[in-house]
Amino acid sequence: MRAGVVVTGTEVLTARITDRNGPWISERLGELGVEVSHILCVGDRRPDLAAALGFLAAERVGLIVTSGGLGPTADDLTAEVVAGFAGRELVLDERMEERIAEIIAGFARRLRFDADALREANRKQAMVPRGATVIDPAGTAPGLVVPTAGPTVIVLPGPPRELHEMWPQALDTAEARAVLEGIDPYRNATLRLFGIPESELAKTLREIGEQTDLSPLEITTCLRRAELEVEIRYRPGAEETCERLVDGIVARHGRFVFSRDGSSLDEQITELLDGHRIGLGESCTAGLLAARLTEVPGSSSYVAGGVVAYSDRAKRELLDVPSKLIERHGAVSPQVAEAMAEGALARFEADLGIGITGIAGPEGGSEEKPVGYVCICIKSASGTEIARDPVLPGNRGEIRDRSTTLAMHLLRRLLRGEEFPL
């Protein structure tokens, strides 16, 4: 049994919006053991959407998942076109109409929106193909699971948060369960590495492949945010092959492997920071590290705060970096990064302080200190320290992002008491 994905919206046919729903759905289906044959992106045009559904049916997929086109405006056509595809009439679901009315009643009152416009929008969103199972909205648009003579169609809204929230409910409907019954989910293993290039890993994979037949495994390597992710997927029975591969990688690149259980760097940092109190001094990353550390609920228990010291003056006055240090070594220097870390420690009465200063570009580089040159220093109140000053590749945004990631990895090492070059 294979599946197809249809992403709707004229905006996904342009570079203004990057669709992430198609790949997200495809990956979730893959985890369930369902291969996706095609992802189709289609504009808000009835015949094109109908053609996409027809194509997938002709390809004999057992399941189609659509995202988008469930909003209140006239270009939101998905429910209507899927109803036509299924040969089912669109009818008003009164329970759903009330449910949507409840959801929007609150903010309609508060924001004094036009009640008529809302009622009408509301009714359109409650029109569902007769016989479809309706999935409770995570926003205001309900989802649908629609049986047809061919593939079962799961219809979900476009906003990613709503789609993600409604996905488990969609899978839990009787129709979806029937389609997915008896399919063996893939097993998978994930390794994450930081600090070695992709070509090293490719060489390792070749070498291991010479001794072990890796063909039962589907191995994908992916470089993301300066981290190397190795994803291994297999059907039940290939556990031992997978183990041999993982052991081989760890034997060769052990200290660069920071995750073997699928945990992300951010999750690990959250755990490691428990009981600590951290203060930040950021220049080139300008708040990115603070923002990233505080993505996690409850992070206020260990993030005391930070100073975005974009000017020399801010470095001096809010982080107590001595003027002389800036004059002698420049604002981007290991010395100033260290002083910023010390200033953050003191100012926030923290037990961990981080200083980051660098040249994000595109201007401001020199031969000695090119664009991408970044100085990072992490200090603990107890006197341990870890510091680096690499030249990072990429454009302004990438340099800022990689600086943040590198600082997180160095923080992880300091907290784990590991220290080694690079």
Place this chain on the structure above:
Amino acid sequence: MRAGVVVTGTEVLTARITDRNGPWISERLGELGVEVSHILCVGDRRPDLAAALGFLAAERVGLIVTSGGLGPTADDLTAEVVAGFAGRELVLDERMEERIAEIIAGFARRLRFDADALREANRKQAMVPRGATVIDPAGTAPGLVVPTAGPTVIVLPGPPRELHEMWPQALDTAEARAVLEGIDPYRNATLRLFGIPESELAKTLREIGEQTDLSPLEITTCLRRAELEVEIRYRPGAEETCERLVDGIVARHGRFVFSRDGSSLDEQITELLDGHRIGLGESCTAGLLAARLTEVPGSSSYVAGGVVAYSDRAKRELLDVPSKLIERHGAVSPQVAEAMAEGALARFEADLGIGITGIAGPEGGSEEKPVGYVCICIKSASGTEIARDPVLPGNRGEIRDRSTTLAMHLLRRLLRGEEFPL
């Protein structure tokens, strides 16, 4: 004449790689006046790729553009499948074989690659459908323009840089020119609104549509980062209809329309901040506003810095928020936001100060101050001020992002001397 796009590669069917080629090609074609009916993402499987080409031919597109699948490995199938689709034999292009050999000779020597493996890879990449026009590689893979009984097929490699470099050459071939001849490029207009819900706009579009035939326009509305974008595309001749629509929207929602020329909020803020000096005090957004303002090269000329005051202590000691204010009104209150703005003004010797404090959740809300309650205050050194304390919808990440966007919009209003409710 319409076109279709086919993006190949099993990796584009997962969330680990985000395809940007499909939307990029689609947007370029749109600028030329060619509507794209579908973008299909397909794995490295012969029958699926062939089915995708067949579907687009059946949809009667005049042009198909493919990206990817031109590399040296066994899963690179595009040239072969397109040759089959066109009913043309694959033949070795000797001139191209030499050209590729030249390109790779340099790095092969430098990196001491296996010469046999390279020769073979090299030959595979020089196999082209008989009668196709070959496009010089920007990397090592040549592109193809292949005439068929149906649509003309432009075949380009997957790496974005190579694709972008080879695109003009592909369009300049006799086959592509013949297909594109006589097509009028689209015109377009973009409106961006902030502060009204999509349903209000839907009502407006319906009302205008009752008086003016809007069918010559392709109108898409899209909600992104709490902003509403209206994109209007039309063929030459529909200028007046477009103008009537734009005027109608502006007449009804004038003060919510912040962009009529395609400029983004961030671009406008960058221009408005020229000659100013801004300091930030952030609590719930924790550096996101500082990071966003400094995404722009050169922003160091007007961003002095910020304090991420995640703890009460940081609010007191680094932004001079009086303890009494926090005790009396709570850390999340309009009074504290104002004091944070004042503290940022003073600490950074700025002429603009922003204070943001709120409850991003999921914990920490109360009946009086629920999750999503955010207090924003912007002050200028000359004494003007703009402040809001709405309850924003969404999860933790969305509340933080929307707080940032709202602060940017309020800053825009203050800098433009506009003040009105909401």
